[in-house]
Amino acid sequence: MDRIEVAGRVFDVRRAVVDDVPGLAALLADDVLGATRESGDLVAYERAFAAIDADPAHLLLAVRDDTGALVATMQLTLLPGLARGGATRLQVEAVRLAARARGGGLGSALFAWAHAWGAERGAVLSQLTTDRSRVDAHRFYERLGYAPSHTGFKRPL
Amino acid sequence: MDRIEVAGRVFDVRRAVVDDVPGLAALLADDVLGATRESGDLVAYERAFAAIDADPAHLLLAVRDDTGALVATMQLTLLPGLARGGATRLQVEAVRLAARARGGGLGSALFAWAHAWGAERGAVLSQLTTDRSRVDAHRFYERLGYAPSHTGFKRPL
Numbered sequence: 001m002d003r004i005e006v007a008g009r010v011f012d013v014r015r016a017v018v019d020d021v022p023g024l025a026a027l028l029a030d031d032v033l034g035a036t037r038e039s040g041d042l043v044a045y046e047r048a049f050a051a052i053d054a055d056p057a058h059l060l061l062a063v064r065d066d067t068g069a070l071v072a073t074m075q076l077t078l079l080p081g082l083a084r085g086g087a088t089r090l091q092v093e094a095v096r097l098a099a100r101a102r103g104g105g106l107g108s109a110l111f112a113w114a115h116a117w118g119a120e121r122g123a124v125l126s127q128l129t130t131d132r133s134r135v136d137a138h139r140f141y142e143r144l145g146y147a148p149s150h151t152g153f154k155r156p157l
Numbered sequence: 158m159d160r161i162e163v164a165g166r167v168f169d170v171r172r173a174v175v176d177d178v179p180g181l182a183a184l185l186a187d188d189v190l191g192a193t194r195e196s197g198d199l200v201a202y203e204r205a206f207a208a209i210d211a212d213p214a215h216l217l218l219a220v221r222d223d224t225g226a227l228v229a230t231m232q233l234t235l236l237p238g239l240a241r242g243g244a245t246r247l248q249v250e251a252v253r254l255a256a257r258a259r260g261g262g263l264g265s266a267l268f269a270w271a272h273a274w275g276a277e278r279g280a281v282l283s284q285l286t287t288d289r290s291r292v293d294a295h296r297f298y299e300r301l302g303y304a305p306s307h308t309g310f311k312r313p314l
Contacts, residue, residue: 021239024239025239028239028240034240037241037242038240038241038242039242041242041243044242044243045239045242045243046243047243048237048238048239048243048244048245049239049243051237051245052237052238052239055212055214055237057212057214058237060239073239075238075239075240077236079234079248079250080205080208080209080212080215081205081209081232081250081251082178082181082182082185082202082205082206082209082217082230082232082251083185083191083195083232083250083251084194084195085194085195085196085198085201085202086196086198086201086202086203086204086205086206087205088205088208089250090314091236091248093236093238093240093246094238094239094240115312115314118314119314123314124313124314125311125312125313125314126311126312126313126314127286127309127310127311127312128309128310129284129286129307129308129309129310130307130308130310131306131307132306132307132308138308138310141310141312142310144312145312145313146310146311146312147310147311147312148308148309148310149288149289149309149310149311150286150287150288150289150308150309150310150311151286151287151289151295151305151307151308151309152284152285152286152305152306152307152308152309153284153285153286153287153295153298153299153303153304153305153306153307154282154283154284154303154304154306154307155272155282155283155284155298155301155302155303155304156281156282156283156302157247157272157275157276157280157281157282157283
């Protein structure tokens, strides 16, 4: 789908396909919070993938390095709404970079790509939430121009 | 679509139609933050309404009291995702109650309705963000069982 170059290294940014699901699930689990809440049930991930893939409002990304290894993912959703003058939002979920891919500028480059993808499709605002305990992530998002203006509430159903 | 009874008063909860758009835009503007960021351009709201209405993942609610007056709105979205074992989320946006409809239990009843709508469609988690300055809203969501576990970041595109 697209290639981004970061400090001389080339990464391949693509819409995920069903064959990426095991690798994406492993990437989500390889995380201090993800380790406790991801499961080994691939069928549930494949079912979720089918729902994401069926609606063009979503773009699930699989990012590979020049060796073909899966190093990052994020889910983008175009969220139309009446508020803020009928603003379309870019909702960003499930951002993960493999530990060895962090700190080298890939995260920033990927967000620049995501912002451009959203803006080209009419989004005027990008939004995401991060767990309060992820202080490194908070600094990262503030450097990217995000304001921590809101409290993110979650409730099990 | 549905009726909810709150302390002896009956409210009509329906999927919004295009004729509701001017009233919904007025409700969004009648708010301490909305007053500064809503616009008078109805065409933009109607365009946004068409995008919401075209995707069955969204439900924009128009809630009327027993006199037929529009007293509340919220936008619900079913958001599939790989994270948390392939969990579908209920994303709640643009919640507004008319000033005169607050404090009487309508908000709680409407969220109970929304949670049931999401759970029936497979959502296992409800999520929303509120501006940090809305301290009354924060108390309201904590009473409803929401945890303020996340920071909500926004960035213009």
